[in-house]
Amino acid sequence: MNDPLTIGGTALSSRLVLGTGGASSIDVLERAIIASGTDVVTVALRRVTDRRPGSLLDVIERTGVRILPNTAGCYTAGEAVKVARLGREAFETDWVKLEVIGDERTLLPDPIELLDAAEQLVDDGFTVWPYTNDDPILATRLASVGCAAVMPLGSPIGSGMGIRNPYNLAIIREQVDIPVILDAGIGTASDAALAMELGCDGVLLASAVTRARDPEAMATAMRHAVVAGRLARDAGRIPRRLYAEASTTDDGRPDLLGPDTDGRAG
Amino acid sequence: MNDPLTIGGTALSSRLVLGTGGASSIDVLERAIIASGTDVVTVALRRVTDRRPGSLLDVIERTGVRILPNTAGCYTAGEAVKVARLGREAFETDWVKLEVIGDERTLLPDPIELLDAAEQLVDDGFTVWPYTNDDPILATRLASVGCAAVMPLGSPIGSGMGIRNPYNLAIIREQVDIPVILDAGIGTASDAALAMELGCDGVLLASAVTRARDPEAMATAMRHAVVAGRLARDAGRIPRRLYAEASTTDDGRPDLLGPDTDGRAG
Amino acid sequence: MNDPLTIGGTALSSRLVLGTGGASSIDVLERAIIASGTDVVTVALRRVTDRRPGSLLDVIERTGVRILPNTAGCYTAGEAVKVARLGREAFETDWVKLEVIGDERTLLPDPIELLDAAEQLVDDGFTVWPYTNDDPILATRLASVGCAAVMPLGSPIGSGMGIRNPYNLAIIREQVDIPVILDAGIGTASDAALAMELGCDGVLLASAVTRARDPEAMATAMRHAVVAGRLARDAGRIPRRLYAEASTTDDGRPDLLGPDTDGRAG
Amino acid sequence: MNDPLTIGGTALSSRLVLGTGGASSIDVLERAIIASGTDVVTVALRRVTDRRPGSLLDVIERTGVRILPNTAGCYTAGEAVKVARLGREAFETDWVKLEVIGDERTLLPDPIELLDAAEQLVDDGFTVWPYTNDDPILATRLASVGCAAVMPLGSPIGSGMGIRNPYNLAIIREQVDIPVILDAGIGTASDAALAMELGCDGVLLASAVTRARDPEAMATAMRHAVVAGRLARDAGRIPRRLYAEASTTDDGRPDLLGPDTDGRAG
């Protein structure tokens, strides 16, 4: 569709952002990136352990996607700000997927540290994509400090539980005027379609694709799902009703009464 | 995908069947049929009221889809059998979407009349596609009398309530060895994707497309959704977990302790 | 409460029916029966294997509850009718919990055999309590042949999955004018309360109590849950809203502006 | 049951806390308080408008319940702290239900202002009961600053939407070692039972009772529901299974083959 998602002034033709974590090999990842049709992939930073850390970059260059550096693993605003700056130096981009985690078991964001880090990074000129929980108030505050998008979770990272609270996502979509990208929790295609139907402007997912039995096939599924959900949102779905509404008229039903019918036909 | 759905010996390239009821005009219907990519559309029979009832047939011929005549509006086995035979004469096909309704408010099928009619029509050489409820026992019995497929509902016709009981659909898929096509209740794209993820071999819908604000866009959405759900099913989704699983390793996190961070960073 | 459930002319003060299957001992069962406050328990018939089969009857006599013989394990109408007659001779009651199973893995009822057996037993003078699926059409037919109540399932016997399709139960409640008793699938207290809130007139459960870690405590929980759900149904719950509605007025909020507040207070 | 809930050193025999907002009259409120069996009711503070503001206090004294003053309507930490202090002077208690709202449409709490206010009030010697969202990280932080309990919402105040995200409540229950009281969103009895089954130590509700058609009956329902849910939690529910588990043995089924059965009985 000619329906780009614009974030921080950049128009993206795909509304799917792919996280690169969890792929069993760099080749599997490359095929998944291509199949997903994404324009943006997330990348993390860790201590260099071999002389050629570049193979991941080679894949990214070959596939022509943009890098969204993340701050995975940070627990404080101060640490996240520094990791964001490392990402800016490493990849020469001011984009950052801001993660500030509050608990290692749930990997849920810490609202106080997250807002603090977001404010510092916006002031420092970053285009901030914060990974947040599904609290509409926090989303509003992240928007008010100048984040380029908000990325609420559907459920915990890697849980595959989908969207546990669709109402909060719908409320977030109503209350902020920046892009809303569902981040975390997607397990399968219908979850991604639902996210878009709820009004999300995009979906970010990693494990759902990279840890699927067939990552390339799942990446293709997600590409279709995001398009399907976006179109369905705009097409104006029918209302829900408790009872049925016939799709065939009763007018002009033929009278076929005969010996082998019991009269209810009339 | 090269992954045809075979029913009664006929291979269909699309797993979406489109009901024609509810469209505001024949032109809207034609655009929706084309956008959906379907190979099969349902048609009903009513008393002829004008000299040129053929315009619907013209659309069907132009779009090159097959006709699946239905028995909409029948309340007894005897009546449904006769309407099926009318359809065979009218469209020169032995396919029939068998509907035997038990109640006009819910339009839910009558299990006893439905099984009776299915048995009679199979004996009479029809390729029977029964619209049934989500009862696995009835589905098994319909398969055992020789139906070509079973078409359980997700929720009442035209209700747009989606799939109210996914468990029953999953059980039906396990217990019959003929195609399972979700029929009735689809409201939006994620519903169709979910149906396929649950193992359905196809989806039949009418109102969700024909009564959407933009039927052509919704038809496109449904085309993508069915492909997405089918691919996702085959791709092997990740398991659901209550807690998180990191998609980024903690190994090699840099040590960035400084005056503005607290000790949690280590 | 003085709000009896009347079935087949008999007024029952408790709306909970307890199935006796699954208890680890006769003593555990007796304590559970007492704790549940039930007036009716189900009993099955099997070949006599010892000279004193009566201990179960002794418990029933001591607790003063009525016997509702079941036809558990029957797969055909003919067989169920005979087992119902055995129950009538054994316990000198014309009550019968009619079960006609269609599949041993799901233990779901066979709609065709069930309706056939129900009709035969009503004609033979039985007070028939049929265990049925959640199909409103079948429930209506069971009522029309003269059953004293209908007992739709929430989910498969012993599954503890609760009520998978609340809509069908609500529709059944609207469409029949005999008591509706939820039978099968209850896992915990909130399931039983929900059944009553949906309009069920009673709840029948066995495994949820007899197989709980502490059957006596769970029986007490179920007694409270059924009362709670019944009262809540009649009390007229508040409507659901997407947004909030304050339970405290804003009128007369004091003006406490001071150096440490930011003006939003006004 | 002899199973008190202890908060800030005070043992409460009822696990239900009743909010007094929304009652149509003081008499209706008094009957609801009595029917609910609660030991604690919330009260708000507003500018005095008549010479006898005391009638609410008279009801509270007659019913012998304790007062939990709230800070309803506050949007900042500074304002909430002042209102809490007004409550302490007015009712001579150091208990406070801390509400700091972030948005008037959803009445959702502001996580940053809430944590700030909680910390100030704990330092000032209050026994703080914070109304919070269902974020496990924020709940952990509220516990760590010394709150006496945490009170996560099920859904927005007065929405009657029940518990939208049971998983978060279960995680909160695991991660904090102070009482967890579900606050806001309860619509009917099964919601309250579910909250307790998820591990909540108590339930606070107002509108569900005060705005029900029959507040006294709903208050009674809630009393039973909280007891039911608490007992069920402790009784150890049966596991959920996709398939059935018979509650009646198949051993010893009689052989009743005869002319009118079809052989499946064996």
Next chain:
Amino acid sequence: MTIELNGQPRSFDGPVTIGALVDTEVADRRGVAVAVDGDVLPRSSWDTTTLHDGTKVELVGAVQGG
């Protein structure tokens, strides 16, 4: 001779076949079917089946339906 077509009386003088009746009603025979006195009449018999006084004919055609 008077018959009933889709519930309405119709009169003819002289013998008429079903095929002739169909042709008077619709521009082409595609997508229509006929039941005579409650039984479906195969297309192949339309031109060899004649109407009698009081015959009840149902003539149906394709309409949109789910």
Next chain:
Amino acid sequence: MTIELNGQPRSFDGPVTIGALVDTEVADRRGVAVAVDGDVLPRSSWDTTTLHDGTKVELVGAVQGG
């Protein structure tokens, strides 16, 4: 004379009623029922119904059941 009781052969010499058979099997008649050759035998007929060679008897009693 040999009959089949609950699937097992049982032999008797001389005539035996159902009632007598029941009494040999269970301590009291509460909560038990009998089917003879596939048909349920009313309690009132137990003492007047005698067994014949090859009669198939089902004797059932109450067990816990949901």
Next chain:
Amino acid sequence: MTIELNGQPRSFDGPVTIGALVDTEVADRRGVAVAVDGDVLPRSSWDTTTLHDGTKVELVGAVQGG
């Protein structure tokens, strides 16, 4: 002397304590609290705190609230 009570001007001649003001407003002191110029005044200081021209007083009492 003019003060502001709950947003409304009020005039007095001669000195008035908070306690006296409260007693003119409510029948008894149970369940009410006072803030003076934005700060909460402890009950114990009501009778020793006097109003000045322009003092802003908030007098609040219990209302139903969730």
Next chain:
Amino acid sequence: MTIELNGQPRSFDGPVTIGALVDTEVADRRGVAVAVDGDVLPRSSWDTTTLHDGTKVELVGAVQGG
């Protein structure tokens, strides 16, 4: 002179710039970043910043991450 690189001691004789250190560690400078004593060092300063005894250097590069 001994520094700490990614938590491990490293010794050099004579002055060394960050740029030189990076080049000894990785084949090309794409996708790597450096922090010195806890502060991020802009790429533009790598070749003008020299190591001192005890300097703590973190050298990081791109890895797969969600």
